[in-house]
Amino acid sequence: MSASTGADAPGATEHAYFQAVEQIFIGLRGAPLLLSPADYRVAVRWHQAGIPLDLIREVLEQVFTDRRNRGVKDPVSSLRYLQRAVERAWEEARELSAGARRSAAAELEVPPRLEALASRLEAVAGEAAQDLAPEAASRLVLTATRIRALEGSAETVERQLGRLDQELVEIVEASLAGAVADDVEARLTQSLARLAARVPAEELERARLRLRRQLIRDRFQLPVLSLFSPEAEA
Known part of the structure; x- marks a missing residue:
């Protein structure tokens, strides 16, 4: 299944952003997984919000660490499980920095x-x-x-x-x-x-x-x- 088909066909930057999020997620999960069109829509939402990949990586690492510490065995199989944590962390970051991180993310060197x-x-x-x-x-x-x-x-x-x-x-x-x-x-x-x-x-x-x-x-x-x-x- 390709997350880039149909009405959700992305621009180059959206597709690349999704691939990067996918690699972060799979690397932490530790097993191959096909993300769904719904997961792609989550990633597009993050991209449109200007959420930096480093923040996503930090949040996902924390979520996976917390689950291991609690002894949770069931693997996370969707970005939707992580959506609230990522977006809450981004809102907090924006409040603390008055949007500075978003501006920095938009200016690619x-x-x-x-x-x-x-x-x-x-x-x-x-x-x-x-x-x-x-x-x-x-x-x-x-x-x-x-x-x-x-x-x-x-x-x-x-x-x-x-x-x-x-x-x-x-x-x-x-x-x-x-x-x-x-x-x-x-x-x-x-x-x-x-x-x-x-x-x-x-x-x-x-x-x-x-x-x-x-x-x-x-x-x-x-x-x-x-x-x-x-x-x-x-």
Whole structure:
């Protein structure tokens, strides 16, 4: 299922923001998950409100920590569970800072974010060299060079990053072989089996590609190529 279809089709920045929120959520949850169109609408609401990703990350980390401390076993499966906590924290932040954080979030400093993404991608290429074909590792480094060369408005750069992000996963996916490929397929089978009980068969098949890409991204710690991603804020 794609959260970016139909009436909810996003602009480039909204889609990138959603991807970044999704990565934060999945990273804290610790297991692959398909977020729903309803979750996408929550993320769009946060984006339109100007809620910074660092605040979302802080709130989600606190919620997950509190649940662990209370011994709660059921996993959080939707952003809607977290919506009230995030929006309450944002309202408090706005009251304390008279909207300063929102203004800061709206003014993206593009060059340092591109440098952060490129540096992270170069690090990934080095760390994953033993699991990737030499050509794939070289193409990751080349992608980092292309990221540094991007120019234009934040919206223009975001669209270009979106295309590079698609290529990034395809580069790694095409190089999978041996034990690494087997591991990804095994995890994919497990994830689909967990979804099978609550997702229609036709929807499950559409989910396969997205889950596979998600698992590849997690396996190699690939950054989301977006000005809004956590890696861009490093």
